[in-house]
Amino acid sequence: MNANHYLVNLAHKLGTEKRPLEGIYRRIQDKSLFMLAYGNIASNSGITTKGTSQTDIAEGMSESRVDKVLEQLRSKSYKWQPARRVYIPKSNGGTRPLGVPSFTDKLVQEAMKIILEAYYEPLFRESSHGFRPMRSCHTALHEVQSWKGTTWFIEGDIKGCFDNINHKKLLEVLGNKVRDQQFVGFMGQMLKAGYLENWKYNVTHSGTPQGGVISPLLANILLHELDEWIEDDLIPQHTRGEERADYMPWWSERRMYCYNKKRYRKTNDPKYEARAKERLKRMRNLPARDLQDPNYRRLRYVRYADDVLIGFAGPKTEAEEIKKAVGEKLAELGLTMSVEKTKITHARTERARFLGFELSTSDNNTRMSQRKIGGRSFRYRTGHGHIRLYVPDDVVKKFVHQYSKEGTPHPKISLINTSDFEIVKNYGEIYRGIANYYAPAHNVSSNIGKIQYFMLESCIRTLATKHQCKRAEIYRKYYKETSTGKKGLVVELSNPKNGKTYRAEYGEVPFKAGHWPDSVIDRSDRWHQVYRGTELLKRMAASVCELCGSQERCVVHHIRGLRDLEAKRNKGKPLTRAEEFSIARQRKQVIVCPECHRKIHSGEYDGKAVK
Secondary structure, three states: OOHHHHHHHHHHHHHHOOOOEEOHHHHOOOHHHHHHHHHHHOOOOOOOOOOOOOOOOOOOEOHHHHHHHHHHHHOOOOOOOOEEEEEEEOOOOOEEEEEEOOHHHHHHHHHHHHHHHHHHOOOOOOOEOOOOOOOOHHHHHHHHOOOOOOOEEEEEEEOOOOOOOOHHHHHHHHHHHEEOHHHHHHHHHHHOOOEEEOOEEEOOOOOOOOOOOOHHHHHHHHHHHHHHHHHHHHHHHOOEOOOOOEOHHHHHHHHHHHHHHHHHHHHOOHHHHHHHHHHHHHHOOOOOEOOOOOOOEEEEEEEEOOEEEEEEEOOHHHHHHHHHHHHHHHHHOOOOEOOOOOEEEEOOOOOEEEOOEEEEEOOOOOOEEEEEEOOEEEEEEOOOOOEEEEOOHHHHHHHHHHOEEOOEEOOOHHHOOOOHHHHHHHHHHHHHHHHHHOOOOOOHHHHHHHHHHHHHHHHHHHHHHHHOOOHHHHHHHHEEEOOOOOEEEEEEEEOOOOOOEEEEEEOOOOOOOOOOOHHHHOOOOOHHHHHOOOHHHHHHHHOOOOOOOOOOOOEEEEOOOHHHHHHHHHOOOOOOHHHHHHHHHOOOEEEEOHHHHHHHHHOOOOOOOOO
């Protein structure tokens, strides 16, 4: 077992045994750990984005650079650089501040994150889902769907969570588990590094830098205190009774239903059959359990990053007390609950919003659903008290608006100069993401089906506009059976160099209401697979130039994105030999010698494209 696996497993073992993590500052001064950290972030889309330094970039990465960082850590001379402040648009029309660290800071943060994440993963609660290995929005929603009998939803939102984290409180919480003052102090220096906005330095008095590699983990470490308090203190206070009492009107209808069914079997009189059907209809509109049972309470909780959802079965007065108590606990952690976004929703008559879905509690017992567990399919009724997920209408309006004009599908003029393959691929990728994300919703067929139609017509009109032909010709040429058996757009592209045929498809995702990906159902502990290393590290260790074969002090040449190169090629623009090599090998990084590296950046390289 190499060193990086040893350190990760050791931290994980200490976390599993709930023992303090000691000597972490000394442990992160390990070269194999830093190489593992580089392998984790090398393929990130923002790896080539520059911070405040024009020289501290990922380009030209080598083992000698890691040695210099380790020497600075050992001599305690490493200095965090201020992040570059940029603003990204939000869905509500506003902007969100984002801090872009320098490459070396990203590398050090990733090394720290690997150890801290391995230690804290067994300590974090099952109710926490945001920014954790093997967890996602779907795992959080899947847990919510098991909250049978929920009466009230408390939608909690922490006001400016990342920007308002109290440094003193965060370091105090971190120091409770990490018994290493050098590491805690080093973390404090990172939090106080500040940021540059319009080349003006600003001090950071609170918050973790959004855009930093380790920021989401630090937020989870602080909010873990909230998870523990809710699960250990608040939930036991508002949980009592094994099950609700029987609701007598339902049982009365059931007795009459059984009586009429029995009489019909004996006499074959149709009036008894009609009475039985009427009783069954009434039963399906009544709960079998008393929803107002004073001896029954249930409180459930789930959190995704700074979005909190609490489900409560009980009176509204208690729900308001719970909301107030959560706000007071957040105040103890130095955070504030957003008054505008935190509200109490009646689960049976209204719909709550969580992670882009609408949620409500079902009030009828007529719909059948199917779930696949352990390779077997089970059919069940989503009856009274079951949680249902819905695609919000505003989500449909948003995507329909993007691909239409005055209510009619409209072509995307920006794609007309690209190839047919790229046009269909672009539409297919966007639609595939929407359809797969909202697949668990009960109204996925009707709402996502509308988005599918507008995007399909927009894609057809884009192709028709490009070729100056009628839509019917595009349908005849490209509308055929996809890989899943559904009808959709299919464009094939042959590469004469390798003899391969590539397919771009649109509309192949089938609609299956209540369908969950297998990764959501199977939640086994596979967190350690994240740190198994990459092929890039092996190529770096070999130190052989992949363009000329030289073994002289090789470095890593970074390509910003293969998609950018493919778009450049599809537009008919010439590619350099190094860019052709990257596309052919499907690599965003190329190991090169100093001479080839110099020629690439000066535009002089003209060697073989693929060795």
